[in-house]
Every structure is written in C-alpha cells, then in structure tokens.
Amino acid sequence: MDGKEVREAGPRPGRFRPVAQKTIEERERVVIRFAGDSGDGMQLTGDRFTNATALIGNDLATLPDFPAEIRAPAGTLHGVSAFQIHFASDDILTPGDQPNVLVAMNPAALKVNLDDLEKGGIVIANEDGFTDRNLEKAGYGSNPLTDGALDEYQLYTVPMTTITVRALDGIAGITKKEAERSKNFFALGLLSWMYGRPTDVTERWIERKFAKKEAIRDANLAAFRAGYNFGETTEIFAVHYEVKPAPAEPGTYRNINGATATAYGLVAASDRSGIPLFYASYPITPASELLHELSKHKNFGVRTFQAEDEIAAANMALGAAFAGHLGVTGTSGPGLDLKAETIGLAVMLELPMVIVDVQRAGPSTGMPTKTEAADLLLAMYGRHGEAPLPIVAAYTPSNCFDAALEAARIAVTYRTPVILLTDTFLANSSEPWRLPDVDSLPSMDPSFAERPNMGTEFLPYLRDENLARPWAVPGTEGLEHRIGGLEKEADSTGNISYDPQNHQWATDLRAAKVLKVADDIPPLRVDDPSGEAEILVLGWGSTYGAIRVAVDRARDRGKKVARLHLHHMNPLPKDLGDILRRYPKVLVPEMNTGQLVKLVRAEYLVDAQVFSKVQGQPIFAEELEEEIIRRLA
Amino acid sequence: MNEGNGQQSNGQPGAPIELSKKDFISDQEPRWCPGCGDYAILSTVQGFLPELGVPTHQMVWVAGIGCSGRFAYYVDTYGVHGIHGRAPALATGIATARPDLSVWVVTGDGDGLSIGGNHLIHALRRNVDLKILLFNNQIYGLTKGQYSPTSEEGKVTKSTPFGSLDHPFNPVALAIGAEAAFVARTIDNDRQHFTEVLRAAASHTGAAFIEIYQNCNVFNDGAFAAVRDKQHGAQRNQIRLEHGKPIRFGEQGEKGVVQKPDGSLEVVDVEAVGEDALLVHDAHRENPALAFSLAQLAHQPTGPTPIGIFRDVSRPVYGEAMDSQLEMAEQKMGRGDLAKLLLGGDTWTVEEPENAS
Numbered sequence: 004m005d006g007k008e009v010r011e012a013g014p015r016p017g018r019f020r021p022v023a024q025k026t027i028e029e030r031e032r033v034v035i036r037f038a039g040d041s042g043d044g045m046q047l048t049g050d051r052f053t054n055a056t057a058l059i060g061n062d063l064a065t066l067p068d069f070p071a072e073i074r075a076p077a078g079t080l081h082g083v084s085a086f087q088i089h090f091a092s093d094d095i096l097t098p099g100d101q102p103n104v105l106v107a108m109n110p111a112a113l114k115v116n117l118d119d120l121e122k123g124g125i126v127i128a129n130e131d132g133f134t135d136r137n138l139e140k141a142g143y144g145s146n147p148l149t150d151g152a153l154d155e156y157q158l159y160t161v162p163m164t165t166i167t168v169r170a171l172d173g174i175a176g177i178t179k180k181e182a183e184r185s186k187n188f189f190a191l192g193l194l195s196w197m198y199g200r201p202t203d204v205t206e207r208w209i210e211r212k213f214a215k216k217e218a219i220r221d222a223n224l225a226a227f228r229a230g231y232n233f234g235e236t237t238e239i240f241a242v243h244y245e246v247k248p249a250p251a252e253p254g255t256y257r258n259i260n261g262a263t264a265t266a267y268g269l270v271a272a273s274d275r276s277g278i279p280l281f282y283a284s285y286p287i288t289p290a291s292e293l294l295h296e297l298s299k300h301k302n303f304g305v306r307t308f309q310a311e312d313e314i315a316a317a318n319m320a321l322g323a324a325f326a327g328h329l330g331v332t333g334t335s336g337p338g339l340d341l342k343a344e345t346i347g348l349a350v351m352l353e354l355p356m357v358i359v360d361v362q363r364a365g366p367s368t369g370m371p372t373k374t375e376a377a378d379l380l381l382a383m384y385g386r387h388g389e390a391p392l393p394i395v396a397a398y399t400p401s402n403c404f405d406a407a408l409e410a411a412r413i414a415v416t417y418r419t420p421v422i423l424l425t426d427t428f429l430a431n432s433s434e435p436w437r438l439p440d441v442d443s444l445p446s447m448d449p450s451f452a453e454r455p456n457m458g459t460e461f462l463p464y465l466r467d468e469n470l471a472r473p474w475a476v477p478g479t480e481g482l483e484h485r486i487g488g489l490e491k492e493a494d495s496t497g498n499i500s501y502d503p504q505n506h507q508w509a510t511d512l513r514a515a516k517v518l519k520v521a522d523d524i525p526p527l528r529v530d531d532p533s534g535e536a537e538i539l540v541l542g543w544g545s546t547y548g549a550i551r552v553a554v555d556r557a558r559d560r561g562k563k564v565a566r567l568h569l570h571h572m573n574p575l576p577k578d579l580g581d582i583l584r585r586y587p588k589v590l591v592p593e594m595n596t597g598q599l600v601k602l603v604r605a606e607y608l609v610d611a612q613v614f615s616k617v618q619g620q621p622i623f624a625e626e627l628e629e630e631i632i633r634r635l636a
Numbered sequence: 637m638n639e640g641n642g643q644q645s646n647g648q649p650g651a652p653i654e655l656s657k658k659d660f661i662s663d664q665e666p667r668w669c670p671g672c673g674d675y676a677i678l679s680t681v682q683g684f685l686p687e688l689g690v691p692t693h694q695m696v697w698v699a700g701i702g703c704s705g706r707f708a709y710y711v712d713t714y715g716v717h718g719i720h721g722r723a724p725a726l727a728t729g730i731a732t733a734r735p736d737l738s739v740w741v742v743t744g745d746g747d748g749l750s751i752g753g754n755h756l757i758h759a760l761r762r763n764v765d766l767k768i769l770l771f772n773n774q775i776y777g778l779t780k781g782q783y784s785p786t787s788e789e790g791k792v793t794k795s796t797p798f799g800s801l802d803h804p805f806n807p808v809a810l811a812i813g814a815e816a817a818f819v820a821r822t823i824d825n826d827r828q829h830f831t832e833v834l835r836a837a838a839s840h841t842g843a844a845f846i847e848i849y850q851n852c853n854v855f856n857d858g859a860f861a862a863v864r865d866k867q868h869g870a871q872r873n874q875i876r877l878e879h880g881k882p883i884r885f886g887e888q889g890e891k892g893v894v895q896k897p898d899g900s901l902e903v904v905d906v907e908a909v910g911e912d913a914l915l916v917h918d919a920h921r922e923n924p925a926l927a928f929s930l931a932q933l934a935h936q937p938t939g940p941t942p943i944g945i946f947r948d949v950s951r952p953v954y955g956e957a958m959d960s961q962l963e964m965a966e967q968k969m970g971r972g973d974l975a976k977l978l979l980g981g982d983t984w985t986v987e988e989p990e991n992a993s
C-alpha cells in the first residue's frame with residue numbers, strides 16, 4: 004500500500020461538514036480485516052463495506068472467517084468472527100495475504116488476528132470492548148491498547164460502544180442493549196469515511212433491510228452516521244484514503260460469492276436446457292448455502308428437497324433425473340463419501356446428474372468451516388469397481404457460475420453423473436462479476452427419446468456418436484424400459500448380463516464415454532509470455548488467484564515462469580501431456596498433499612512436484628512466490 | 637414439466653383404457669427359486685394392474701436389492717432397480733419431480749427395514765405418493781440365509797449359530813409409528829385379499845404401505861404358516877380387519893377383540909362378552925393409536941394376527957404440495973427471468989471507453 008499522491012481535500016459533498024481540513028492519500032490497494040465476537044455483526048459490516056466498494060468500481064476479493072463453533076462463549080478466542088476485504092484500483096486476484104488494517108472489536112479479535120497484520124499496519128480498536136473480563140478471556144495479562152504492545156502499529160482506540168449509545172439517545176423504543184448492538188454500524192461508518200466509501204448505498208440498504216423495524220432502522224442509521232462523522236470531525240484521524248476505481252471491461256457488474264454463482268449456474272442450466280431443476284441435499288457446512296439459495300427460486304420451477312440424509316439426497320436427484328429433470332445434489336466432503344454408492348449407480352444407469360462438492364478441510368468432520376481441496380482423488384476414484392465420471396473444478400467465485408453450467412452441459416450431453424468441485428474459500432469469498440449476456444450462454448439439448456430406435460423396439464442402451472444412451476422419460480409411450488445397477492448389455496438392450504467378455508467390454512465402453520468429453524475441451528492456453536519459461540506452475544481450483552499473483556511477482560523479479568490452470572479434471576485436456584513435457588520443471592500448488600500431482604505423474608510420466616498447504620486457509624501469493632523462486636534456484 | 641409427455645393420468649382407477657395382464661408382463665423371465673412366494677405376488681400384481689387404467693408408460697416400478705429387487709425387471713412399465721435400501725428415496729425423486737406418474741416401490745425386510753429403514757420412514761412421514769410393497773420373509777434370501785430385522789428372537793441362521801439376540805420389527809407398527817396414512821398387511825398366496833388391499837392402496841393418494849407375508853421356501857419355509865396355510869390353522873388365526881365391522885375371527889367367528897378401559901386390546905370369546913362389546917374397526921380414525929394397538933396384537937405371525945387395512949386416512953401429499961408451492965411462487969414473483977435474476981442485488985456499469993466521462 005504505497006501512498007502515492009497526497010493532496011488537500013476540499014469540503015466533501017454530502018451531509019457531513021468537516022471541522023478540520025483533512026488529508027487524502029491515494030492508495031492502490033488496501034486489505035482490511037474486520038474482526039469481533041461472533042455476536043458483533045462483523046460479517047454484516049464486511050459485507051456492506053464490500054458492497055459500497057464494489058459500487059464505486061474498485062476491484063475486490065473477500066474472505067469471511069467464521070468461528071467453528073456456533074455458540075462459542077462471547078469474548079473468547081473461539082468466538083472470533085472475521086471478514087477480510089482486499090480492494091484496489093487495479094486487478095485483484097486474492098483476498099490478500101496480509102491485512103493493512105485490522106478493526107478489532109474486542110481483545111480476542113485482536114489476539115487472533117494481530118499476527119496476520121502487516122508490520123506498521125493500522126489497528127482500530129473498540130476501546131469499550133477491552134474490559135478486564137474480556138482481556139482475561141482473551142488471555143491478556145494487561146491491556147494491549149495501553150501497555151505498549153502495539154507500539155509498532157498505528158493504533159487508533161475509539162470508544163465505539165459509548166459513542167454509539169450516546170448517538171442513539173432519544174430514539175424511541177431502543178434499549179441500551181440494542182443501542183450497543185449497533186456499534187458495528189458505527190465501525191462501518193468510520194471505515195467508510197476513512198476509505199471514501201459512498202454512504203448513500205449503505206443508508207439505502209439499512210432503510211430497506213430494517214423497513215419493518217423502524218426503531219432498529221433509525222438506530223443503525225444513527226450509528227452509521229455517527230461513525231462517519233467521528234472520522235470526519237475528530238482530530239484522531241488526520242488522514243483518509245482514496246482508492247480509485249479499477250479499470251474494467253465495459254459491462255454490467257455485480258458482486259457475487261461462489262455459493263450464489265453456483266446456484267445461478269444451475270438455474271441457468273435449467274433455463275437454457277428447458278429441463279426443470281431438481282436439487283436434493285442434506286444440511287452440511289458449507290454446502291447448505293446452495294440449498295438456501297436455490298430454495299428462493301421456485302418461480303424458475305426449481306424443486307428443492309431437504310432429504311433425510313446424504314444418500315437419500317443423491318437418490319432423489321437420480322430419481323428425478325430418471326423422470327426427466329436436471330437432478331442435482333450438493334454436499335461437502337463427508338457427504339460425498341456417503342453418496343459414493345449412488346453415484347456408482349448413476350454411472351451404471353447413465354443418467355445426467357450433477358454432484359456439487361464444496362470441499363472443506365480434513366478427514367472425518369475435520370474443520371468444517373475451513374477450506375481445503377483434498378477431494379479430487381475421491382471424486383476420481385471414490386467408488387467401488389471401475390466407475391469413471393467427468394469432473395469439473397471451479398477456480399474463482401464467479402467462475403462457479405460457468406463451472407455449474409459446464410457440469411450440467413456434460414451431464415446432459417453424455418448422460419452421466421458429473422462431479423463439480425468447489426471449496427469453502429470459493430463458496431464464501433466474493434468478487435465483482437461481469438454479467439454474461441444470457442442469450443450467449445451455452446444451450447444444451449436434452450433430446451429426450453420420443454420413439455423406438457430399433458425398428459419397433461426401444462433399446463435403452465443404444466448409443467449415439469457421443470457414446471451416450473437415449474434419455475427416455477416415463478410418460479413417453481412405447482419406450483417403457485427397465486434399468487438398474489446390474490451389469491448389462493451395455494450397447495443395446497441393457498438386459499442383465501454376467502457374460503465375462505461383456506463386462507470387459509462394458510467397462511471399457513463406460514471409460515471411453517468419459518474420455519470422449521475431452522473432445523469438447525478447447526485447447527489449453529498456457530500463460531508463458533517469454534515462451535521459454537523454466538518452470539510451469541500448474542493449478543486447479545481456488546488457487547487460481549494466488550498463482551497468478553505469485554507468478555506475476557516472480558516475473559517481476561526476472562524469473563521466466565509459465566502458468567496453466569485446469570478447469571476439467573477428468574478427462575484431462577488432450578493437450579496437457581505435451582504441454583507438461585515442454586517444461587523442465589512443473590510445480591503444482593495444491594490445498595492437499597499432492598493429488599493433481601499424482602494424476603499427472605501417473606498419466607504423463609512427468610516429474611511434477613507439489614507445493615502443498617493444508618492449514619484450512621487458501622494458499623497465499625507470497626508463500627507461493629517464494630516457493631517458485633526457491634524451485635528455480 | 638416435461639414437454640411431450642403431458643399425460644395427466646394420476647394412477648387412479650377408472651380411466652377408460654383397455655389393458656390386460658399381459659401388458660404388464662415384461663420379456664424377462666422371472667428367476668426366483670421354484671416355489672418362492674414372489675411368483676404369486678408378481679402374478680397377483682400383474683393381474684391387478686390393468687384395472688387401474690393407468691397406461692404402462694405412466695407407471696414406474698422401483699426396487700431395491702434382495703430377492704424382491706428383481707421385481708422391477710418383470711413388470712413391463714418404466715422401472716429402476718436401484719441400490720440396497722434406497723428405493724423409497726429414488727422413488728421419492730421420481731414422484732416429486734413427476735406427480736403425474738404412478739410410482740410403485742418394491743422392497744424387502746432387509747432392504748426396507750434394515751439398510752434402508754431411514755428412507756422408508758421418511759417417505760411415509762412425508763406422504764409421498766408411492767405405493768410401497770414390502771415383501772417380508774423374515775430372512776435374507778439373496779445373501780443365502782442370515783437373520784433379518786423381522787426374524788424372531790433366537791433365530792438360528794448361518795450368522796447366528798447360537799440364535800439371534802435382536803428384537804424384531806413389526807413392520808406395520810413401524811409404519812403406523814411413522815404416521816403413514818395408509819397401512820395394510822396381506823399374504824402372498826391369498827390372491828383375493830391381496831388384490832383388495834392393492835385396490836385400496838391404489839385409490840389412496842399419498843404413501844401407501846403394504847406388508848406382504850412372503851414365504852421363502854428355501855431359507856425360511858413356513859415362517860407364516862400359522863396365518864398362511866390352511867393345514868396350520870390359517871382360518872383360526874387370520875384376524876381379517878374390515879372397516880366399520882366388529883373385529884372377530886376364528887372358524888366360526890367365535891373370537892373377537894375388545895378394548896379394555898386402559899386402551900389396550902384383548903382377544904376374547906365373543907360368547908363371553910357379547911357381540912356389542914367388540915371393537916369396531918375404524919381405519920379412517922385420525923389418531924393412529926388404535927391402529928398401532930391392533931398392530932401390536934400379534935408381534936409375530938405365530939398366532940392370531942390381524943391382516944387387512946389398519947389405517948387409511950388422508951393427509952396432504954408431498955409432490956402435490958411441492959407443485960402448488962412452485963405455482964404460488966410463480967404467481968407471486970412472476971415466471972423466473974434469468975437475466976433479471978443475474979441482475980438482482982446492486983449492480984454497476986462500466987461504460988465503453990469512448991462514452992466514459
């Protein structure tokens with residue numbers, strides 16, 4: 004965050020008049036982390052700040068960090084909830100490695116997050132939250148706001164709760180407790196002033212959101228304005244900052260997180276194909292967001308079903324697929340384990356079905372609210388027998404939209420279950436999204452079977468040029484047929500067969516069908532400006548942003564580095580092998596212990612190496628940059 | 637909904653379509669052990685289906701794993717043979733996506749009450765429009781003879797050489813406990829009774845559960861002899877439930893059922909209490925308590941055992957309810973418009989450079 008131009012600010016438009024002249028400094032990029040107790044409303048504060056930031060045209064990326072426990076005791080380290088936003092006047096690819104600014108509403112929030120803050124960074128602390136009791140709960144022997152512990156930082160202590168309560172004095176129907184609860188809007192107001200965020204968007208939002216609770220609406224508005232005024236009028240803050248809009252491609256934009264983008268992608272797939280969407284799922288963190296989002300869109304004919312368990316959800320989606328719907332089930336790691344047998348059945352039935360796996364950290368229950376991408380091999384191989392299926396991986400929050408569409412397209416075209424991999428990081432974090440032209444989205448033709456395909460007979464496993472079988476839905480006269488999980492005559496009748504040669508042949512046929520999907524994958528585009536890179540960084544999934552930044556920085560340091568990101572994980576693109584063999588070194592950053600590495604080593608006999616991180620956090624650009632440099636040494 | 641299959645036959649009897657038994661016989665040859673009760677069940681079902689008037693392409697049979705699972709291949713309609721225990725869930729997907737279809741589920745005591753118990757109770761509680769036939773043979777047949785969740789305590793099998801320790805399920809009591817709206821029990825070889833029960837189940841909208849006592853002559857022969865076979869006293873032991881009629885049984889109807897002041901049921905001599913004292917069967921009673929007590933009258937089919945329709949009440953049907961939610965959403969919010977959806981929330985526009993100010 005290099006300060007560039009420093010200039011004097013004139014009186015700002017709007018309702019607040021400054022009492023003192025303040026300095027405006029320009030910043031290219033800023034990373035702010037809002038942290039507080041889970042009851043302090045930090046996610047909301049972050050979310051609103053993000054919205055205002057998006058609307059003035061900064062590029063941005065966000066990352067919420069929820070406490071693992073739903074009702075962790077107030078004031079404890081376990082109960083800290085944080086939200087990080089990175090915004091800039093140029094292209095942004097990650098939510099930022101190190102915050103420049105930390106807003107800490109209590110001692111626990113300070114303690115948990117201070118280590119991440121850049122040296123010399125800004126700490127804005129709610130003085131009122133630093134009570135003896137809270138200090139003790141966070142394990143502080145003395146008050147870090149006063150004992151010199153923060154001397155290396157730019158510390159601003161603000162009695163946010165006190166000022167908020169005072170500002171709300173006289174609003175009828177607001178108790179002291181409720182008044183105190185509005186302090187997150189004070190913090191939002193203060194930060195909005197510091198970084199020149201527009202106030203009208205936030206005010207309009209408060210008015211809309213609390214339209215039915217007038218007292219709360221007025222309280223939040225008053226707190227927000229008090230925060231803004233506090234920055235503007237007191238002498239504590241001498242400087243505020245400006246981050247100019249980022250140059251962006253012309254178009255209409257909105258901010259979107261991966262969960263919503265995935266849901267919209269599925270709705271779009273249904274809309275484009277004319278096949279009704281049927282989404283069955285069992286509540287699981289973090290995939291529940293998808294169920295919540297899709298449940299809102301019943302007016303698109305979307306059927307959402309909260310099943311009794313993960314296995315049921317998969318079977319319902321598959322049953323709906325048999326009945327002619329776009330059957331989708333969503334889950335996270337543990338749920339994918341449970342769905343395995345049903346997915347195997349879908350492989351045998353050869354019906355279109357999409358399984359969304361929002362990957363999360365660890366085996367078993369692991370760390371449910373934290374991110375990881377360690378289900379690739381589970382998606383590839385996690386079924387008994389030979390049960391291949393296509394896999395698509397999303398790589399940015401907004402790309403989840405395209406990935407969902409692509410997964411559905413493959414499923415419908417090839418009559419196969421498809422696993423769509425996203426992860427906690429993608430689902431929760433957000434970025435600006437240039438809205439696609441709806442008419443230009445890929446369409447997909449279900450081409451339901453309507454008549455017998457062999458004289459007067461209907462052969463449910465007779466294949467088309469894609470090796471796909473007909474999708475004949477109940478209700479179609481003359482096409483009555485029975486299918487099941489038993490081995491079958493896989494090119495015609497679908498009748499049960501235990502013939503040894505048939506099983507060999509049917510196994511090969513199912514594999515060949517999945518390989519056929521590679522025909523649709525466009526040629527890979529390697530990012531290798533010099534054309535003579537000594538190392539290729541091969542990525543998949545949500546490491547996309549970190550890899551781009553790390554590679555750019557390594558290039559700035561004079562290194563010749565190439566970059567390639569995969570979207571189709573199975574089948575792998577046809578040209579991947581040749582590309583990998585072109586480079587002396589291949590480095591694969593993964594949020595697992597090396598799963599894509601195993602695949603490419605096995606498939607192409609290349610000596611690819613992994614850069615592994617499994618800490619429940621995304622890979623940071625800086626650590627990857629250093630790794631690239633190290634590998635080239 | 638799907639284009640091109642707008643047939644709106646909801647599986648109710650009476651539609652004017654001429655069908656015969658052979659329309660429901662597929663080209664696959666049934667392969668159960670000779671003498672298995674499944675043959676009789678298949679034949680009775682195929683003989684009954686034509687009277688529904690539902691065309692074969694509007695009907696789906698879904699089965700799980702077990703000897704019963706093969707059923708799906710033998711009825712010439714649409715059919716899916718799924719995985720072990722999950723047929724009710726698979727069928728729930730079909731029936732919820734397409735309430736216009738007539739969806740039938742075949743399961744067994746292992747499939748439906750052990751590995752798939754969860755799906756069964758949830759399909760019943762939701763009242764999905766499924767007709768569920770549970771072939772109860774009190775044994776695992778396909779895996780060659782282990783005890784099942786309906787086997788009597790102390791059952792000696794390959795997996796329990798010293799006798800099983802499990803207390804068995806009473807499938808009818810379980811279904812009533814899950815508040816199933818239609819619950820019945822019948823016997824594989826009693827074509828007439830079985831057909832009557834099928835008829836009532838088919839005319840019930842919502843989930844209908846039928847337990848069928850099915851003889852596995854290979855691994856558990858005679859398990860239901862006391863209520864199934866004449867030579868073992870079936871006439872004495874069958875308590876045939878009939879709605880609106882006093883509950884009495886025995887060769888001359890000499891036995892009956894009374895409700896005691898504490899609510900429990902007891903078998904009595906009709907002569908001793910007088911006919912007026914007998915409990916009159918009321919399958920339409922909202923409260924499932926009495927139906928549950930009737931189910932408990934015989935925990936095992938070794939003595940006097942009720943068969944017939946225990947419960948037949950009406951409740952909202954899941955698939956229809958979901959459809960009407962979709963309709964209401966469309967009325968309220970308008971038909972979904974994808975471009976509008978994407979534009980929802982706050983948006984901003986970046987102009988073409990030449991237009992930029």
Ligand code: SF4
Pocket residue numbers: 667668669671672673674703773777778851852853854855
């Ligand atoms: S094992 Fe028993 S239930 Fe299975 S087919 Fe043979 S007789 Fe019938």
